[in-house]
Amino acid sequence: MTPRLGSTPLPRLLHPAAWWAWGVGLAVAASQTTNPLLLALVVAVAAWVVLERREVGATNPLVPFLLVGLFAIGLRVVMVGLLGGGVTGRVVLFRLPEVPLPAWTSGVRIGGAVTLEGLLAALYEGLRLAAILACLGAVNALASPRRLLRYVPATLYEVGTAVVVALTFAPQMVDDAARVRAARRLRGHTGRGLREIGRLAVPVLVGGLERSLDLAASMEARGYGRVVRRSAASTRFAAGLTLVGLLGVVVGLYGLLDATSPAVLGLPMLVVGVLCAGAALVVGARRDPRTRYRRDPWAGPEWLVSLSGLVPAVVLTAGAVLSWPGLVPHQVPAGLPPVPLGMVAAIAVAALPAVAAPVPPLLARSREAAA
Amino acid sequence: MISFDAVGVSYADTSDDRDASGHGAPGGSAGGAGTTETTDTTVFSGATFRVPEGELVLVVGPTGSGKSTLLRCINGLVPHFSGGTLHGTVTVAGRDTRTHRPRDLADxxxxVVQDPLSSFVTDTVEEEIAYGMEALGVDATSMRRRVEETLDLLGLADVRGRPLRDLSGGQQQRVAIGAVLAAGPRILVLDEPTSALDPVAAEDVLATLHRLVHDLGITVVVAEHRLERVIHHADHVVLIGDGRVSGLLDPADAMVTSPIYPPIIGLGRALRWSPLPLSIRDARRRASEVRESLALLPAPSPTPARPAALDGELPEGLDGAAVARVDGLSVRRGSVVALRSVSVAVAPGEVVAVMGRNGAGKSTLLSALVGQLRPSAGTVRLGPLDPSGARPAEVVRRAGMVPQDPSLILYAESVAGECTAADRDFGLPRGTTAGVLRRIVPDVDAEQHPRDLSEGQRVSLALAVILASEPDVVLLDEPTRGLDYAAKRRLVALLQQLAATGHAVVLATHDVELAAEVATRVVVLAEGEVVADGSAASVLPGSPAFAPQVSKILHPLHFLTVDQVVAATGAAS
Structure with a gap:
């Protein structure tokens, strides 16, 4: 599976975890900067990779995520304009009528002067959120979370199954609700209004319940939970270890990303968490009799994609810790943000999958047909 | 392979417990339902039979007779999953279901449950087929090989990566079969595998089963209402009804006494053929004399309910009288064009059967007629009214529809409550709906929950709700799904009565026998376009998929139903 030098790898679907590592890395990078040029570059990289490597027929959540991002920017700018922000600027664009507030609400105001600096700061903050959302949207488009769920550790198999079933049921419930609502017309009602919603809930829930029973019968008949050779104690131990591990990872990541939290919450916690989770996988999987169908291989391209996402994350995090210039541009006075070439290059590395990752099979076929 | 020894199933208490055993399993008229004093409800008892390996056994019985319960005994879902008490012993290849849970019998x-879509755990074909093997711990190499074999065996290789929800009904059913088959079972149990399918898709699924039995020696047990589709595939038949279960019977013998029988058997019984033919081929051989004698008679008159004034086939001729008409109607659903410039007019007294494969646009046409969907082009008129723009309360006075799943329009806690609610909804005097219901089915327990009714009773209740406001047009979407022949006959009589009193009836159906019995006109849709529109006698016999059994047997004569033949031969003798 290792690609020969100079040849593009064979078309195949990449391991979903590789895409998620890439996307999360890019999102981490975005979270470290408010430089609008860098953030725009992150969005562009994410969008380009999606354009080049999204499988034909896969859903494309990038667009809705981008729209949510735009909304976040707009909301942020409007709120800062109305309520003022932490940034007090010198260039006053216009004044809104101010609502007089008692003295003890110092720092809070409604209306008043709207400054260019304040708006720009809000814009950059919003842009950062939008860039993170774009990364998540891109990952969802490249590898659906469902595919990732197939790789939940064996110890969390039951939880994984429950999530998969829930993901299948949710759209069916939505379909059901639409059908029941349409059926309300047949009884001469519009299906709108609060009382109507109460009416609709019962048939939808009962229908969902009946389907659940069917599904449970089918799973039972197909041997779900059949061979459990693990003892209860070892199961509990492994599950506990996994949860502690995951908790460690979450707290560690939070500590790493949030500059105000103590340093011990950061990297050390992350390492402990990863170790615990790893141990849990070993303990849990050792005696798991279940097998998995067609696991995606983890080979050269997976390393390439996940590392290309990690590079900007590491570089920009280091930049934030060492407070490199250009990462968080000065807001006062307002000026053109600088272009830190090193960091631009680091983010550009994340664009590598757009050319170097294997093309998904259906996309490859349709491109061949087009050529 | 499977042995039942004096097996019986009973549930403590009344309706609530019985519900757990699945759709339409007990719930109905048989098995002592409606008893409130006793604490034990017996679904059936005294089932003793032995199914040898490599047999296709058909379980035949009326709605609510306990077919599903019997099937669920085979893999232990009854009693491990559903509760209740199992009397006697069920052994499967030497394993007692008392001590083996369903999951222990999974290999x-x-x-295969009734509705394949609700049994899917994953979301693509390939993963679904692999799921059972993952749970059983089959190693990765042989799992891959078996998935490929199963895909080939069931003809699913082309759709292997597709999401399950996008597949057609027949494909979904085949995936459900493949998903359990891949794990390598020696026995396959199917609960109504073809009841939701169009005739062609059903034939597909049955051919697959036939192949499994004949090529792989798998033992198959099937429950199915639509006997006309399966009876000639069966090696043996088990009859179930009134709480009793027969032994393994020869299909032809069983059909002599069975209260449930397809038209081919009805014809055989009427003409006193012995032994009864089960397949069209055998029946045609037997029928050569009958064909000759019938050929001398004038062609049978079309179904009676049709008023003479409306005999003209051109929609133009009906202009003034049409109570519902669509002109150049196109409907888009997402990226799919569900209907493409369809023009149909329906006059009072007509019974129009809309037929076509799954997804041909039948339900869309009905939904457009009651204004659930907005047309992309063209017009829909109920008399002078445009249903998509009108208030629902106005529409229901002109057109009432019973949806495919009748429980969609039933909300109350009891039958009586439902009737009162319907009176209120439609602004009718109290008791109107209850009166209509009594006319359709006299024996419904007013205190029962609508979901505890048998399938047939539920359709009747929904129909009563819709008919209460006396709409000009009555629309039914797949009304016979899950109905046995007796319930179907009652429905046919009711529809004919409706037509005779000047209502127009439009039904979307896969059931060719129903269309043959009741329709005055058949509209065939394909890919959203009308491909045939004419009297039942002119449209149905010509089509290989939609021809009813009687018409296939007596081809080239234009007979559609047993009753027509009986009337004609009665006249001849």
Missing amino acids: LVGF
Whole structure:
């Protein structure tokens, strides 16, 4: 599976975890900067990779995520304009009528002067959120979370199954609700209004319940939970270890990303968490009799994609810790943000999958047909 | 392979417990339902039979007779999953279901539930087929090989990566079969595998089953209402009804006494053929004399309910009288064009059967007629009214529809409550709906929950709700799904009565026998376009998929139903 030098790898679907590592890395990078040029570059990289490597027929959540991002920017700018922000600027664009507030609400105001600096700061903050959302949207488009769920550790198999079933049921419930609502017309009602919603809930829930029973019968008949050779104690131990591990990872990541939290919450916690989770996988999987169908291989391209996402994350995090210039541009006075070439290059590395990752099979076929 | 020894199933208490055993399993008229004093409800008892390996056994019985319960005994879902008490012993290849849970039998018995979509755990074809093997711990190499074999065996290789929800009904059913088959069971149990399918898709699924039995020696047990589709595939028949279960019977013998029988058997019984032919081929051989004698008679008159004034076939001729008409109607659903410039007019007294494969646009046409969907082009008129723009309360006075799943329009806690609610909804005097219901089915327990009714009773209740406001047009979407022949006959009589009193009836159906019995006109849709529109006698016999059994047997004569033949031969003798 290792690609020969100079040849593009064979078309195949990449391991979903590789895409998620890439996307999360890019999102981490975005979270470290408010430089609008860098953030725009992150969005562009994410969008380009999606354009080049999204499988034909896969859903494309990038667009809705981008729209949510735009909304976040707009909301942020409007709120800062109305309520003022932490940034007090010198260039006053216009004044809104101010609502007089008692003295003890110092720092809070409604209306008043709207400054260019304040708006720009809000814009950059919003842009950062939008860039993170774009990364998540891109990952969802490249590898659906469902595919990732197939790789939940064996110890969390039951939880994984429950999530998969829930993901299948949710759209069916939505379909059901639409059908029941349409059926309300047949009884001469519009299906709108609060009382109507109460009416609709019962048939939808009962229908969902009946389907659940069917599904449970089918799973039972197909041997779900059949061979459990693990003892209860070892199961509990492994599950506990996994949860502690995951908790460690979450707290560690939070500590790493949030500059105000103590340093011990950061990297050390992350390492402990990863170790615990790893141990849990070993303990849990050792005696798991279940097998998995067609696991995606983890080979050269997976390393390439996940590392290309990690590079900007590491570089920009280091930049934030060492407070490199250009990462968080000065807001006062307002000026053109600088272009830190090193960091631009680091983010550009994340664009590598757009050319170097294997093309998904259906996309490859349709491109061949087009050529 | 499977042995039942004095097996009986009973549930403590009344309706609530019985519900757990699945759709339409007990719930109905048989098995002592409606008893409130006793604490034990017996679904059936005294089932003793032995199914040898490599047999296709058909379980035949009226709605609510306990067919599903019997099937669920085979892999232990009854009593392990559903509760209740199992009397006697069920052994499957030497394993007692008392001590083996369904999951312990998963490598031996594959069970396919009624609605395939609700049994899917994953979301693509390939993963679904692999799921059972993952749970059983089959190693990765042989799992891959078996998935490929199963895909080939069931003809699913082309759709292997597709999401399950996008597949057609027949494909979904085949995936459900493949999903249990891949784990390598020796026994396959199927609960009504073809009841939701169009005739062609059903034939597909049955051909697959036939192949499994004949090529792989798998033992198959099937419950199915639409006997006309399966009876000629069966090696043996088990009859169930009134709480009793027969032994393994020869299909032809069983059909002599069975209260449930398809038209081919009805014809055989009427003409006193013995032994009864089960397949069209055998029946045609037997029928050569009958064909000759019938050929001398004038062609049978079309179904009676049709008023003479409306005999003209051109929609133009009906202009003034049409109570519902669509002109150049196109409907888009997402990226799919569900209907493409369809023009149909329906006059009072007509019974129009809309037929076509799954997804041909039948339900869309009905939904557009009651204004659930907005047309992309063209017009829909109920008399002078445009249903998509009108208030629902106005529409229901002109057109009432019973949806495919009748429980969609039933909300109350009891039958009586439902009737009162319907009176209120439609602004009718109290008791109107209850009166209509009594006319349709006299024996419904007013205190029962609508979901505890048998399938047939539920359709009747929904129909009563819709008919209460006396709409000009009555629309039914797949009304016979899950109905046995007796319930179907009652429905046919009711529809004919409706037509005779000047209502127009439009039904979307896969059931060719129903269309043959009741329709005055048949509209065939394909890919959203009308491909045939004419009297039942002119449209149905010509089509290989939609021809009713009687018409196939007596081809080239234009007979559609047993009653027509009986009337004609009665006249001849």
